[in-house]
Each structure stands twice: as structure tokens, then as C-alpha cells.
Amino acid sequence: MSGQDQAAGLRKWADLQRQQRGDEAPPEATEPPRPMAYREPIVPSAAAMTPPVTPPTPKTPLMVIGLPDSGPVQVRKVSARLGQWAALGRAWAKDPADWDIRVVMPDDPELASLSQAHSRWALWVSSDADAFGRMYHVLKQLHQHNGPQRLLALHEPHLPRQGLLENLRQAANRYFGIELLLLAR
Structure with missing residues (x-):
């Protein structure tokens, strides 16, 4: 589960708690949930993972x-x-x-x-x-x-x-x- 999915779940749970107590829901709770964009995980390339090679010093x-x-x-x-x-x-x-x-x-x-x-x-x-x-x-x-x-x-x-x-x-x-x-x- 991604970080944004957890946040949305926590907001819903907090809204339920407020409703049960009779509190007013925060304005963002009344907005429809935004669709989440899928992001590719960032994976360093093989070239980025290898240490830079310094040229040999001249003799x-x-x-x-x-x-x-x-x-x-x-x-x-x-x-x-x-x-x-x-x-x-x-x-x-x-x-x-x-x-x-x-x-x-x-x-x-x-x-x-x-x-x-x-x-x-x-x-x-x-x-x-x-x-x-x-x-x-x-x-x-x-x-x-x-x-x-x-x-x-x-x-x-x-x-x-x-x-x-x-x-x-x-x-x-x-x-x-x-x-x-x-x-x-």
C-alpha cells in the first residue's frame, strides 16, 4: 500500500470518528478523492551504481x-x-x-x-x-x-x-x- 493510500484511509477513519462524535468534517473530507497517479519506482542505472573510474596518474x-x-x-x-x-x-x-x-x-x-x-x-x-x-x-x-x-x-x-x-x-x-x-x- 502506498503512502497516499494510507493517508486517504486515515482521513476516512478520522472523518468517521468526527461524525460519531458529532463534529464537523474538515473541508477536504467533503471533496471527492483525487485519482492517484502511478509513479515508476526510481531505480538507479548500472552506470550510476558503479563508482567513477579515475584515469591512472601518469608515471x-x-x-x-x-x-x-x-x-x-x-x-x-x-x-x-x-x-x-x-x-x-x-x-x-x-x-x-x-x-x-x-x-x-x-x-x-x-x-x-x-x-x-x-x-x-x-x-x-x-x-x-x-x-x-x-x-x-x-x-x-x-x-x-x-x-x-x-x-x-x-x-x-x-x-x-x-x-x-x-x-x-x-x-x-x-x-x-x-x-x-x-x-x-
Whole structure:
């Protein structure tokens, strides 16, 4: 029974009660009942019931230099390292899935235009015995090809700041004017 049907029934009952007591009926009780219009129940469409889909946020490009090749294994290595930094509470590292990791070779002919187009660069520093010589050569190539002037040093977690990392930072600055950012643990 609809709400209007109940109201009409209550009005009739109230009118009967008044008549039995001898009261005068209200004016609306003397009017003929109006026909009730049928209304379709309002049912939200399926589109209205599904939550709005927000477009995915674009990934932040991170250009990485110093890896031996540009394969998916190298990208996963960088992503894992960013994940370790994020797990340590480093907000800048974000979720590794938020990064568009691109491996760039230091002799890439497009290096100068890439360095102008992208602001986030990293240097992957290995920890083997020949790492300093290789990284020095990479930094030299960056300088010769007008590469980026500021890079984040990405490296394995066990590599101490003193020694290889600090020596690379000093050489990059002194010989090539490149700022190599070393992060504290």
C-alpha cells in the first residue's frame, strides 16, 4: 500500500470518528478523492551504481644511466632498489610502480635532448672492483654528450657512502661539474 493510500484511509477513519462524535468534517473530507497517479519506482542505472573510474596518474619518468643494457632485468633491479628506499620511509621514492624507469646508454645520440626533456636522472653504481673506472667513464661520456648535470646515485644497500660512492661524487663534481646525490641510509 502506498503512502497516499494510507493517508486517504486515515482521513476516512478520522472523518468517521468526527461524525460519531458529532463534529464537523474538515473541508477536504467533503471533496471527492483525487485519482492517484502511478509513479515508476526510481531505480538507479548500472552506470550510476558503479563508482567513477579515475584515469591512472601518469608515471614519473626516471632516466637511469650506468646499467650494462636496457633489458627488463635491469629495470626490475632499479625498481627493487626504489622499493627498498620506499620501505625505509623515503617519500620521494614513492611506489616503484609510479616510476617509468628508462635505461639510457651514456653514448646515446639523443642524450642532450633527453637531459633537457627529463629532470629525474639516476646513476646506477655497481659494487664490483672495476666499478669506479666504469662509472668515471660513464660520467665522462655524460659530460661530453651534454648529459644531465644532476644524478641520484642508485646502488646496492650494503655499499657504504665512504669509499667508492664518495670518490665518485667528488670526481663527478671536480672534473665534470656533475652533482651526484648520495643518500644517507
